[in-house]
Amino acid sequence: MKIIVCVKQVPDTTDIRWTENNTLIRDGVESVVNPCDYYAIESALKVKDYNENTQITAISMGPKQAENALKEVLSMGVDDAFLLCDRFFAGSDTASTARVLAAGIKEKCNDFDIVLCGQYASDGDTAQTGPSLAQNLNIAIVTNVIKIEKIEQKYVVVRKITEEGILKIKIELPTVICMLKNDETVRMPKISGRMKAQDYNLPIYNAQDIGFNAEFSGFKGSPTYVKKAFRPQGHTLKEFYSDMESEQSANLLIKKLFEKELSNE
Amino acid sequence: MNKFKITIFCEMTKRDYPAEVSFELVSKSYEMVKNIENSEIQVIIVGKRINYDKIIDDFSMQGADKVIVVNDDVFTDYSPSLYKKAIVEILKQEKPDIVLFGATVMGRELAPLVATELQTGLTADCTDLSITDDKKLEATRPTFGGKMNAVIMCRTFPQMATVRPNVFKHSKEKILKDTAVDFNWIDVHSEKNNLSILEFIPFEQLNNKDLLKAKIVFAGGKGLKNKNNFAKLYELAKLTGGSTGASRGAVDAGFAPPEIQIGQTGQSVSSHIYIAFGISGMAQHLAGINSCDTIIAVNNDENAPIFQHADIGIIGNAVEIIDKMVEKLKNKSLEI
Numbered sequence: 193m194k195i196i197v198c199v200k201q202v203p204d205t206t207d208i209r210w211t212e213n214n215t216l217i218r219d220g221v222e223s224v225v226n227p228c229d230y231y232a233i234e235s236a237l238k239v240k241d242y243n244e245n246t247q248i249t250a251i252s253m254g255p256k257q258a259e260n261a262l263k264e265v266l267s268m269g270v271d272d273a274f275l276l277c278d279r280f281f282a283g284s285d286t287a288s289t290a291r292v293l294a295a296g297i298k299e300k301c302n303d304f305d306i307v308l309c310g311q312y313a314s315d316g317d318t319a320q321t322g323p324s325l326a327q328n329l330n331i332a333i334v335t336n337v338i339k340i341e342k343i344e345q346k347y348v349v350v351r352k353i354t355e356e357g358i359l360k361i362k363i364e365l366p367t368v369i370c371m372l373k374n375d376e377t378v379r380m381p382k383i384s385g386r387m388k389a390q391d392y393n394l395p396i397y398n399a400q401d402i403g404f405n406a407e408f409s410g411f412k413g414s415p416t417y418v419k420k421a422f423r424p425q426g427h428t429l430k431e432f433y434s435d436m437e438s439e440q441s442a443n444l445l446i447k448k449l450f451e452k453e454l455s456n457e
Numbered sequence: 458m459n460k461f462k463i464t465i466f467c468e469m470t471k472r473d474y475p476a477e478v479s480f481e482l483v484s485k486s487y488e489m490v491k492n493i494e495n496s497e498i499q500v501i502i503v504g505k506r507i508n509y510d511k512i513i514d515d516f517s518m519q520g521a522d523k524v525i526v527v528n529d530d531v532f533t534d535y536s537p538s539l540y541k542k543a544i545v546e547i548l549k550q551e552k553p554d555i556v557l558f559g560a561t562v563m564g565r566e567l568a569p570l571v572a573t574e575l576q577t578g579l580t581a582d583c584t585d586l587s588i589t590d591d592k593k594l595e596a597t598r599p600t601f602g603g604k605m606n607a608v609i610m611c612r613t614f615p616q617m618a619t620v621r622p623n624v625f626k627h628s629k630e631k632i633l634k635d636t637a638v639d640f641n642w643i644d645v646h647s648e649k650n651n652l653s654i655l656e657f658i659p660f661e662q663l664n665n666k667d668l669l670k671a672k673i674v675f676a677g678g679k680g681l682k683n684k685n686n687f688a689k690l691y692e693l694a695k696l697t698g699g700s701t702g703a704s705r706g707a708v709d710a711g712f713a714p715p716e717i718q719i720g721q722t723g724q725s726v727s728s729h730i731y732i733a734f735g736i737s738g739m740a741q742h743l744a745g746i747n748s749c750d751t752i753i754a755v756n757n758d759e760n761a762p763i764f765q766h767a768d769i770g771i772i773g774n775a776v777e778i779i780d781k782m783v784e785k786l787k788n789k790s791l792e793i
Contacts, residue, residue, distance in 0.1 A: 203601075286569070287578060315601055317721060318581035320569040323537075327573035332651035333537050335566040349655065353715060354562040356471050357659035364651040372722075375709070415578025415613040424599065424606045426743075427752050427768050434759060434772045441755065441773045442781030448753065448769070449673060449697060449730060 193246045193343065194304040195236045196297060197270065198325070200226040201254050201261035202315040225261045228310025230378045232371040233265050235340050236308055237379065240269070243343075247271050249301060253281055253292050259394055267381035267389035274300060278398040283411035286316075290324035295404040296397060297329065306348065307368045311336060319370070326368035334363050335370040461496040461592060462553035463489070464615070466544060467516075468563050469504045471659070475512060477669070478559030478622035480519050485625040486557070487520030487632065489588050499523045499551065503543050505533040509638075517636035519628050525551075525639045534654050535563060541570040542648040547641065548575065553615050555594050557586075560619035568619045578611035580618040582721075584747075594618065599721070599744050623669045623725045624748060660716045668717055673699030674728040674749070676719055678742075679706035680735020680756060680775055687712035689779045690734070696786040702726060704736045720745040734775040738763025 204222045233250070240246040250265045250273040252258045262273040276296045284292065297304070307329070309322035319335070326333035334350055341360070342349040350369060352359045363369075381389075399406040407413050433441065463486045467479040483498060490496035500521050502509070506528055513524050527543045548556060548571070556571070558564035560582040572579035584606075585597035594616040596609045611617065668674065675690045690701045703713035705720055719726055721744040731749040735756060736742060743766050746752060754767035755775045764770045771778070 285578065286581070287573060287576075290569075290573065312722070316581075317600065319565050320572075320579060320581050323566050323569035324573045327541075327570045333566065333570065334652065336562050352562075355476075355716070357657055359654055360656035360658075362653050362655050367651070373709075415576075416580055416609050416611050419595065419608045419610045421600075421605055421607045423604075424747065426747065427766050429764060429770050430768050432764070432770045436771065436773060438774055438777040438781050441771050441778045442785055444771070445732060445753065445755075445778065445782055446785060448751070 193239060193243060193306070194301070195239060195246060195248045196301055196304050196307045197229070197232050197236050197248060197250045197265070198293060198307065198309045198321070199229045199233070199250050199252045199261050199265055200310070200313050201252065201258040202226045202313055223257065223260065225264050226310050226313045226315075228312055228314070228371065228373055229265075230310075231373050231376065232308040232310050232369075233268055233270065234376055234378045235369075235371055236306075237269050238376075239340070239343055249273065249304075251276065251293065251296060251301075253277070253284070253289055253296070255282070256396070259396075262394060263389045263392065264381070266392050266394075267385040268379060269381075269385055273392070274395040274397060276398075276402065277396050278406060278409075280399055280406035280410045280413075283414065284409045285414035285416045286318050286320040286324055287416070288409040288414045290321050290328050292399075292402075292404060292409050293321070293325050294328035295402045299402040299404075300395075300397065305365045307331075307366070309368065309370045311370045311372045322368055322370040329366075329368070332363050332365075332367035333370075334361055334367060337369050337371050338374045340369065461490065461493050462499060462551060463496070463555045463557065464499045464501060464548065464551060464553040465521075466556070466558045466564070466567070467500050467502045467512075468559055468561055469502065471657075473504075473507050475502075475515075476559055476561060476622070477627075478561060478564075478620065480515065480627055481622065481625040482557045482559065482620055483516055483519040483521050484628040485586060485620075486555075487628065489586065493588070493592065497522045499525060499553065501525045501527065501544060501547055503527045503532050503540050505530055513636060513638055517634050518631045520632040520634060521636050522634055523637045523639060525641055527641050527643050529642070529645070531645060531650070536650045536652060537566055537570055538648050539645045539650050540567055541574065542645045543643045544571050545574050546643045548615065554592065555588075556615045556617045558617075558619045560621045564619045568617060572617045575615070577613040577615055577617055580609040580611065583618045583620045584624050586618065586620065599747075601740070604740055621725055623727055660714060668700045668702055668719075668724055668726060671700035671726065672729045673697055674702050674719075674726050674731045675699055675734065676702035676704065676731065676736060676746075677707050677712065677734045677775075678704040678736030679710055679712075680737070681707065681712060681779075682735075682776065684712045686776045686779070689776075689783060692783050693779060693786070696783065700728075704733075704742045705739070706737070733763055733767070734779060736763055737761045738766055 312319040558568040580596040702719040720742040727748040
């Protein structure tokens, strides 16, 4: 069984601050492995736990420093990894990111059964790159997966969560599977894994290496672009009560409920 | 001059009726094309043989000019590859300027397949749409966990977007257009259906739909500590005619079912009043409550981020306060 896992390095969104001019402060913001991607990695490692004859390759498109994200997942037990890195890739939207990933997979991974992705990235949260990648590879797709239940030679069975319930789906291989966070515990790297990752000579491929026409990526090659960005107009604290008894708080809340109800009738 | 066309994908639910967001998109599109001469709002329905009369009437009332029905038994269950094929073929015939999907689980999977095959751009999970003077789509979406909004444009055609449910309202005025219906047959046999549904376990019909429309929402987080405490919110909701929601933390901890999760990966609510009990206020959660009128936060941690996004803040023991509220509402012993 050959599994490819797509990993994205993202800024730590719990650590985002604003300047006075409402622009994001990016300096000093730490980069981390996208949280959902850990669950994709964990699912792949679970397959390997049961079937030693499983080869897991992690790939990422990003700047040189995204090496760190790949080393992190290598230390967890992933077998191989490579980075797709080219200045022409910078500024790619989901459509062109998916094109680059597909080109990298086609060129550098001989054959594969499953491509695992995190359902969404914590920075962009578009959840589009996985499906778009499946379309570029012309293989099956299943998203919003909470569990891989069964893996056979020709198919997998997964649990997918929707607004209406949980679907048990049988899907033919090869396929892209987009994993949600779930209740599995993501394993910590072992020291031996860290050492292995440190010594790993991580290949970095540019557009030419994967036979990709860089015109179809980056700011210029992406079909969408950001016209402007602004800070959302949020709610601001108008009343603050820091030392009320629960009794008083309950009264206040009920009063607010009635006021609001009356004013909206 | 060519017609200016907006095409909306209508998602059918298990109840054989469109998802609410499909109507919201038609209604919003109707508002957007008001000042555009020679425009057309189209709806694509892909499904099996059912009675479409009522559905077409309901779309007509929101302002749809044309409903295109692709009807075949192969579409009984949702299949990404077959649905994609049907939609792509229709779009190739119709050549719309704009294509909209609901940002539902299905829409977020299907729209990128369609956009990729058509080699066009797609903006995800939008919370606002507008059309510029030169008739381009401006799609606004939250990013960085709701901490920033970005306005995204598309260079290619059709310009595509998925739109979050419950951010646009149904039109209240009944427009009643003379909607044309076009039954279409698309040969999808060249496309392989590579999945089959083995089992469907429906969520209990709790109050998912009520939640989206609720005027009062009581939401609980991990701060409620256990499932029993969380269940007190159901009682509060019952006593006041409100609904109950949960943060991701409460769902992950098993206090609440996933269908009432509020936030970027759950539902968006737009209630008049939203009371968050024991919710710390991760950006993921805040993204789902932005359009509520009044947000009240009850938390024992004065540094909880939720207070920076609330109109009213109360420091206190959430469980105790809920207990008192239930007691008072039951006895109607309110001193104000």
